[in-house]
Amino acid sequence: MRRRTWQRAAVQDALTGRYDFVSAQTLHSQLRADGSSIGLATVYRALADLAEEGEADSLRADGESLYRACASPGHHHHLICRSCGRTVEIQADDIETWAASTAAAHGFRDPQHIVDVFGTCGPCALVGASETP
Amino acid sequence: MRRRTWQRAAVQDALTGRYDFVSAQTLHSQLRADGSSIGLATVYRALADLAEEGEADSLRADGESLYRACASPGHHHHLICRSCGRTVEIQADDIETWAASTAAAHGFRDPQHIVDVFGTCGPCALVGASETP
DNA sequence: ACCGGTAATGGGAACCGTTATCAGCTAGCA
DNA sequence: TGCTAGCTGATAACGGTTCCCATTACCGGT
Numbered sequence: 607m608r609r610r611t612w613q614r615a616a617v618q619d620a621l622t623g624r625y626d627f628v629s630a631q632t633l634h635s636q637l638r639a640d641g642s643s644i645g646l647a648t649v650y651r652a653l654a655d656l657a658e659e660g661e662a663d664s665l666r667a668d669g670e671s672l673y674r675a676c677a678s679p680g681h682h683h684h685l686i687c688r689s690c691g692r693t694v695e696i697q698a699d700d701i702e703t704w705a706a707s708t709a710a711a712h713g714f715r716d717p718q719h720i721v722d723v724f725g726t727c728g729p730c731a732l733v734g735a736s737e738t739p
Numbered sequence: 740m741r742r743r744t745w746q747r748a749a750v751q752d753a754l755t756g757r758y759d760f761v762s763a764q765t766l767h768s769q770l771r772a773d774g775s776s777i778g779l780a781t782v783y784r785a786l787a788d789l790a791e792e793g794e795a796d797s798l799r800a801d802g803e804s805l806y807r808a809c810a811s812p813g814h815h816h817h818l819i820c821r822s823c824g825r826t827v828e829i830q831a832d833d834i835e836t837w838a839a840s841t842a843a844a845h846g847f848r849d850p851q852h853i854v855d856v857f858g859t860c861g862p863c864a865l866v867g868a869s870e871t872p
Numbered sequence: 873a874c875c876g877g878t879a880a881t882g883g884g885a886a887c888c889g890t891t892a893t894c895a896g897c898t899a900g901c902a
Numbered sequence: 903t904g905c906t907a908g909c910t911g912a913t914a915a916c917g918g919t920t921c922c923c924a925t926t927a928c929c930g931g932t
Binding site: 874899 | 903904905906907908909910911912913914915916917918919920921922923924925926927928929930931932
Binding site: 666669685687688694696698700701704705708709712713714715716717718719720721722723724725726727728731 | 799802818820821827829831833834837838841842845846847848849850851852853854855856857858859860861864
């Protein structure tokens with residue numbers, strides 16, 4: 607059975623309050639800064655559980671796991687700003703069918719696909735342009 | 740200038756001799772087992788260089804970087820057996836245009852995409868079926 | 873309200889893949 | 903052949919994540 611603790615709630619709340627992908631360590635720091643006494647290991651466990659239950663999306667970038675609260679409940683992909691982390695959720699049925707048919711065409715079963723798009727969002731492109739001479 | 744050393748050649752040969760994605764550590768172990776005295780750091784450096792030069796593809800799985808010699812020189816994606824690692828290279832122009840147009844539609848510039856499909860290849864599906872009662 | 877068991881917690885140590893360090897070596901060029 | 907910048911490799915350091923385990927506290931049953 608999965609117990610409901612204030613730590614789990616705190617992690618979920620902190621995740622829901624953000625619009626971008628965050629690492630476990632960042633979330634832990636934020637929670638501590640907000641006065642919580644939650645432990646780092648607990649944040650890792652809570653995030654892993656949330657991802658397993660489908661309450662959060664996860665992806666790996668630069669060798670660390672990032673998490674984000676799901677806005678849309680179903681399967682979807684992400685368009686992520688590589689500068690500020692702003693994320694747009696994308697539904698793309700074409701990709702689903704493409705992945706399934708491609709796997710089947712090569713005799714692969716039970717296909718899963720990783721599809722994420724990174725880019726520089728409008729505001730960050732302006733900032734970056736002035737920083738890069 | 741980039742020098743040609745027997746270590747780099749050994750890494751490239753070992754990579755070319757495989758049909759699957761391998762980690763730096765696995766490749767290092769294989770080279771040592773074959774009698775080479777190559778160092779682990781050198782394997783990491785050689786693989787990073789090969790990937791940078793476009794001589795090898797890399798992807799991250801389970802928190803580690805995996806490498807594979809490119810059969811097709813241009814941009815492509817992979818269909819990977821999650822059991823035995825057998826890999827099929829896939830050209831998918833539809834994905835390229837989809838990623839570009841999706842990014843543009845949301846005001847994102849300079850898009851990059853990560854698209855990999857994992858599945859269980861025919862032979863492994865048979866083996867796995869007998870192992871799972 | 874009170875137990876009892878049991879999952880959850882948290883601090884630190886361990887773990888693992890990767891990268892930095894640096895003295896010695898060597899490929900490539902004149 | 904000699905020079906020298908780039909390469910090598912053993913080891914230390916590093917950063918993110920997981921494990922360990924004594925303690926805590928959730929929750930169903932009474």
